[in-house]
Amino acid sequence: MSEATAPRRGAKYPTTWRRPPFIENPLFRYGSVVLALAYLVWSLGFSIEVDMARVIQGLDRAGNMFARMVPPDFSRWELLYRGITESVLIAFAASFVGMIVAVPLGLAAARNLAPLPVYLVARFIIVLSRTFHEIVWAIFFVKVVGFGPLAGVLTLIVASASFISKMLAEDVENMQPGQAEAIRATGASFPKLLIYGITPQVLPRYLGVSIYRLDANLRHSTVVGIVGAGGIGQVLAASFSRYDYDFSLAILLVIISLVFLGEIFSNVIRSRLR
Amino acid sequence: MLEISDLVKTYPNGLKALHGISLAVDRPMVVAIIGSSGAGKSTLIRCVNRLVEPTSGRVVLNGTEITALGRHGLRKARRRIGMIFQEYNLVERLTVMENVLSGRLGYVGFWRAYRRNYPPDDVAAAFEILDRVGLEGRENARADALSGGQRQRVGIARALMQRPELLLVDEPTASLDPKTSRQIMRLIVELAHERGTPVLINIHDVALAQTFADHIVGLRDGRIVFEDGSDRLTPAVLTEIYGEEDWSTTIRKVEEDDEAEGAEAAKGRDDTESGVAAG
Amino acid sequence: MTVEEHARRYPAVWRRFNPRETLVRYAWYLGIMIVTAVSFWRLDITWVYMLDAHIQAGDLLFRMYPPDWTGFEAVLGALVETIHIATLGTLATVLIAFPVALLAARNTTFNTLTWTIGRFILVASRSVNTVVWALFFVAVFGPGPVAGIWAITARSIGFVGKLTAEAIEEIDVGTVEAIEATGASRLQVLWIGILPQVLPVIYGTFVYRWDINIRESTVLGFVGAGGIGILLYSEINLFRWQAVSVILIAIFAVVVVSEFVSATVRQRIT
Numbered sequence: 001m002s003e004a005t006a007p008r009r010g011a012k013y014p015t016t017w018r019r020p021p022f023i024e025n026p027l028f029r030y031g032s033v034v035l036a037l038a039y040l041v042w043s044l045g046f047s048i049e050v051d052m053a054r055v056i057q058g059l060d061r062a063g064n065m066f067a068r069m070v071p072p073d074f075s076r077w078e079l080l081y082r083g084i085t086e087s088v089l090i091a092f093a094a095s096f097v098g099m100i101v102a103v104p105l106g107l108a109a110a111r112n113l114a115p116l117p118v119y120l121v122a123r124f125i126i127v128l129s130r131t132f133h134e135i136v137w138a139i140f141f142v143k144v145v146g147f148g149p150l151a152g153v154l155t156l157i158v159a160s161a162s163f164i165s166k167m168l169a170e171d172v173e174n175m176q177p178g179q180a181e182a183i184r185a186t187g188a189s190f191p192k193l194l195i196y197g198i199t200p201q202v203l204p205r206y207l208g209v210s211i212y213r214l215d216a217n218l219r220h221s222t223v224v225g226i227v228g229a230g231g232i233g234q235v236l237a238a239s240f241s242r243y244d245y246d247f248s249l250a251i252l253l254v255i256i257s258l259v260f261l262g263e264i265f266s267n268v269i270r271s272r273l274r
Numbered sequence: 275m276l277e278i279s280d281l282v283k284t285y286p287n288g289l290k291a292l293h294g295i296s297l298a299v300d301r302p303m304v305v306a307i308i309g310s311s312g313a314g315k316s317t318l319i320r321c322v323n324r325l326v327e328p329t330s331g332r333v334v335l336n337g338t339e340i341t342a343l344g345r346h347g348l349r350k351a352r353r354r355i356g357m358i359f360q361e362y363n364l365v366e367r368l369t370v371m372e373n374v375l376s377g378r379l380g381y382v383g384f385w386r387a388y389r390r391n392y393p394p395d396d397v398a399a400a401f402e403i404l405d406r407v408g409l410e411g412r413e414n415a416r417a418d419a420l421s422g423g424q425r426q427r428v429g430i431a432r433a434l435m436q437r438p439e440l441l442l443v444d445e446p447t448a449s450l451d452p453k454t455s456r457q458i459m460r461l462i463v464e465l466a467h468e469r470g471t472p473v474l475i476n477i478h479d480v481a482l483a484q485t486f487a488d489h490i491v492g493l494r495d496g497r498i499v500f501e502d503g504s505d506r507l508t509p510a511v512l513t514e515i516y517g518e519e520d521w522s523t524t525i526r527k528v529e530e531d532d533e534a535e536g537a538e539a540a541k542g543r544d545d546t547e548s549g550v551a552a553g
Numbered sequence: 554m555t556v557e558e559h560a561r562r563y564p565a566v567w568r569r570f571n572p573r574e575t576l577v578r579y580a581w582y583l584g585i586m587i588v589t590a591v592s593f594w595r596l597d598i599t600w601v602y603m604l605d606a607h608i609q610a611g612d613l614l615f616r617m618y619p620p621d622w623t624g625f626e627a628v629l630g631a632l633v634e635t636i637h638i639a640t641l642g643t644l645a646t647v648l649i650a651f652p653v654a655l656l657a658a659r660n661t662t663f664n665t666l667t668w669t670i671g672r673f674i675l676v677a678s679r680s681v682n683t684v685v686w687a688l689f690f691v692a693v694f695g696p697g698p699v700a701g702i703w704a705i706t707a708r709s710i711g712f713v714g715k716l717t718a719e720a721i722e723e724i725d726v727g728t729v730e731a732i733e734a735t736g737a738s739r740l741q742v743l744w745i746g747i748l749p750q751v752l753p754v755i756y757g758t759f760v761y762r763w764d765i766n767i768r769e770s771t772v773l774g775f776v777g778a779g780g781i782g783i784l785l786y787s788e789i790n791l792f793r794w795q796a797v798s799v800i801l802i803a804i805f806a807v808v809v810v811s812e813f814v815s816a817t818v819r820q821r822i823t
Binding site: 039048050051054055058089090092097128131132133135136139144148149153222223226227230236245248252256259260263 | 589593595597603609613640684689693771772775808809
């Protein structure tokens, strides 16, 4: 600072100005650049095994694939229809159950409501179920209840319940304590406090998150099938492994338009909730 | 210098904001535009540099017909017109210096702007202007770390960096407290007189307009209903501009203020005007 | 005041909702219940399997204990590859997503056609799950992490691009107006007026998506797109449950750490 202001004492003003660097310490500044470059070299050059020949060949294959994808083949529409319906049903069923399960779990995971042991258990359940990808859960449930849509429903229940309850817990923790305090001051019991002091504050967002989750479940229900948990994913994976790329494209187009419709639907409802 | 003739602006929703405004600023002076909200003050000022595209009419600045320019020509013309905003409109996450230097953007290429590598003359000028507006030593502060008054000083510095032939000022004090408002107004007026730059200024505060402007234009429903020296403002005129209200207190307050601050400002004005005349 | 007048002015009954509103509310509840019931009914679920589910689950957990740490070195290597896939994929995303976001934001796009193209790219990218993208890229590039990186990128463009486009649409128009008033070119307005305003959002979504991508890349191996999923899939197929539990513990650790890192960084940015 001092050397920057010193020359200005005279009549003349400095004719150069450098923007102060983002990171003050030059060691850190250049160090972070070097580290970033080193990471790129390490990860791309040494750590990941890249078969360059195969990648270059891939560009060729991509063109080939596109040629075989277009036009999309809707001739097996019955199979497609059955798979999509199953996916949608899985999404609806799982969203509703997940929404219900999320309420006690979310309240238990709010530090300002739950006693410490309950809070820790609830948080652990949420973290555990969020950590593992839907597909890992799908494998687990396929092992437990066998192939079929039930495993898919259970998977998405776990995914939705953990997502919604995490959001719910955050909302409850961030709510205005004054409102709940005022209700408590009237001598209300805990269930009454829940109805009068907490629900009005968190309900709109809870519903919003639930509807968003319905939309997300629609997207996820298309993949749980890859490991045998029902829905269109199974058909899609099979079409890829059989090189029926024109059928794959047909499935993908249907999924995209379905998800797009779901998104519009969820946006409309969420904007009306506000 | 600046000549506006028959300016009309109709918004796409059918709202007619300006009904044929004609206005000439033929010497370096401060012209205040007063009028109630929705009278078209902001639209008028923005039509001059075509941030709002006028529907019809002409704007001529020192021989350039701004309303006839294409995209490229308009950009060149905008370089010659400085603008100061109500909400300062600084790039909050950049430093004071970058904001001030952004006044030179019309003169440097993209890569120089990208590397913040402005010509030495511009940098020296920026330091000088920062000094002049009272922000010496704050060049490396981020804009969002400044107070409202300081931000507006940066806004003024940015406009002056353009070495403008005309200054457009849009409600410069509406977001500031009364004391800072006076300081900012005085600064703008002093700088304008120092540099012989004509100023077109929108302002809500009648008292401030009367104290600091040489000339006042009253706007009502998109039409000019008053245009004269600021000492000719009477309750009858204010009723004409704003509608019925007891204006005597407003005017009297202004007159009282005039004795203290106004006299001082008027003195400064006389000095600079005679200086301009001499030079 | 007579008793009747008093009763009229101060009725003893008050309802939060009028009868019509109440009816609509219950109709909604009923509708949701019916949709759920129909969904379960139409899915032909073999409920008998649920009867011994707890036994099956217990058995599985029992077989997973104790974890078998002998193959831990291979797990560590696969884990590093998983992180690389997520990081490189997310880096590539940011480079591609910003231009797409410019197209998809109403105030920076060129015309309706470019806006539609931008929006379509974002929607298509988001509708297709990362694993499905992986299926596609494995078919193109063959099995391996390259397919995984592209799958992560393809899915994340929609996410990062959507949030960036929203941020661009919400910038302070006054600042842009001020920069335009200096006579700056379009590119300069973009760089000086718009980019500094959306930069925090870009950093934030980058870190946020990176955290999500770590989770996503743990399963890309199931379809052959590299990472720890390959190992997990083969161990499951070989019924080596004790090795599976080691992998799950490793995934758990990495995901928790990355979530912590991402949350800390995001807190410091804003």
